[in-house]
Amino acid sequence: MDLPIPIRQDPRLRSCTECRRRKQKCKPSSNPDLPCSNCAKRYPPVACIKSQLDGRLKSNRRPISNHELQLGSPGQFGGMLADINTAHTVPVDPIPQNAQLFHYYAQQIAPLITSLDGIDVPSMHYTSVLPSLMQSRLRPQLAILEANHFLEAKQWQPLDLAETRRMIALKGEIIARINDMISKDFNKTYQEAIQAVLHLALLEYYGGDKEIVMAHIKGLKDMVRLKGIQALHNPLVGPPVTLFDFEIACGYEQAPCIIKSEDTISITTTHCPETFETPIFEVGTPFSAVLKNYYVHYELTTILDEVRLLTSSITNLSTIKSDPDDPFSLQQSSSAISHHASRILHAALNLPSISLGIITPNSSRSDLIHEILRLTIINYTRAIASRLPFSTVVTPALRHQVFLAILEFNLTNWKSIPGLLLWVLLVASPGSGKDQLGKLLRSQETLVVMYIGLKDFAFAVECMRNFSKVQNWISAGNGGAEGLVWKQEGAFDLLN
Structure with a gap:
């Protein structure tokens, strides 16, 4: 319902x-x-x-x-x-x-990529983002499609039939142009062609059509195979493809499809950008300091520190070599992780619940962030403790409650703690439907991934890889070890 x-x-x-x-x-x-x-x-x-x-x-x-x-x-x-x-x-x-949609994209959407909230837009927007938009052969049409999607999501209602048909026709024209670029001089146009298919795949991901998303991913893999692995070494192709691959993997609770996850080991960092602290990155400032301006309960911040340790224990599990004399050592480690998650879950359930009622502009920032983080901790640790996927644990009612609070907390507040927003959205996204709420949630998830990726690409990859490892460990169930190796047929090796 x-x-x-x-x-x-x-x-x-x-x-x-x-x-x-x-x-x-x-x-x-x-x-x-x-x-x-x-x-x-x-x-x-x-x-x-x-x-x-x-x-x-x-x-x-x-x-x-x-x-x-x-x-x-x-x-x-x-x-x-x-x-x-x-x-x-x-x-x-x-x-x-078209003029109205392009204008909306250029003034309202594009600035969010580099600034998250459209305020204090960095010079990169004017020196890089806008020029590439104006100079590309396909980006303007893609911008019109994306603006159309955002307006539809913001209005909480579908487009009229005539406009829907117009967007379908425009999408068909873009695909025809991409096919033309591939067939004529792909060595020269591969960068723009791959970026265009990536953009189309993201728009379908927003809409919630997994079959079409996976069809676009197959097309991306074929294009990379056609050009050769050096395509992924292009700084304008490799980073966005890598972030997209991990985002889709996290959203659909599956293995990355385009790039082998073990081959992203070279993309690593131990540095957490200031204020970007998140429970899915193993180092960082204590959360009591990160959230001091929001007057969050101290107990909640200490629980977040424990969640960060919990994540680290899972992501580091793959480094533990099984002892031939003790075949149950890995299972014992997995059991300890489940018990640790259960203890954190129990502590989170004992935190005071702040009833938000009908969310209004007068809802305090501290109440909103407290309830968002409390519910996300509960969902995250419950999934780990029970070895059930997030798409099962996070019910539509919980997702609805969390995301409306996320919207009211607004992007200007989230800009000071983007790492927490990334974690909250990654937990809420799996299982989100094709309704307007699901579309908004996934589009905001992509926005945060792109924003963090531009700030620190290695940090963004590390966070999403860690979250993917947690999902992988959960999917292994009681087996423990077998979930640590995912099947990635046809994925590409970045190191070759």
Whole structure:
């Protein structure tokens, strides 16, 4: 049974800048992310910039930078698609819907990749992300698809039939272009082709269609095989493919499919970036210091330290050599891990439960983070103690409760503790469905993976590899050892 999802009220808006400039009466759209009725009819499209009076996102607002003024001004906005269509052999149909979606991606989604919350966007966004978006033959179309996905998820309702058909047709055009690139001069275009398939696979992952995701993964493996293993040594191909492979493995509770997990050993680090502490990385500052600004119960922070030790005991289990004179040594280690998890679970169940009731903008940060972490500890340790997968342990009701609290805690708060957010989302993601909640959860998981990966790629790989090892150990059940070696037919060896 689907759980009800609260519909957020639209904030009151002043007239947009374009209507004020033209001295027209502004007719705001019911969707705050779309232009007003007047601007929606203008051609060439213009930027419909609104000033917000109130609403729950008010605290995240900031003065618009010179970069954004240039990007969002009417002249530049109309020129973005024109520049793309002039420079590339794959034009974007210059209809208002495409212009609005591309504008939304460029101003609202792309900055999140490098900043997580869209605030204090680093220079890399303007020197690398935006230029690559404008200069690629396929990225603009992919950006339109992704913007469409995010808007649909944010509205908590599906698109109308006509728009759905338009997106399916656009996706078909992109796939046809990729096939054309592969058949003509793949040695020159492999980087862009692989990145495009990777992007399509992520969009299908957001949507929850595992069969199509796995079909794209098969295509990625074929493309890497066609180009040769050196394709994964390309810094613009190898890192995103590696992160994607681990994210899919964690989300579907399976082995990585593209790259052999044992061959990512060379991608390692013992350094945890400041404030990135997480229970799935074995070193770091005590959580009492990490969470001091959120006034979390001291007992909860000490339990998080114990969870970090628990994870380390599992990830280090593969280094234990079985003693031929004591064939039960590995089983004894696994039994000790289960007992350790049970003790932590018992302690977490004894923590005070803070009833969030109906989550509102007035819910305190300390209450929200306390309940998010308490529930995630319970889910994580229960799965380890019972040797049951996260997709079984985390019920739809628990996932619903945790994720709505995650949204209300907002990305600006999570930006100070992104490692904890990664762990929370990795625990909640397996088993999430095709509903709007599942789509939002998986898309936010990808955003956090990309953000951390850009900050410290080796750290991101280490965290996801450790989480994957925990899932692998759980899947072994009472056997203990056999789960430590996953079957990865056709995976590629990075070391060759």
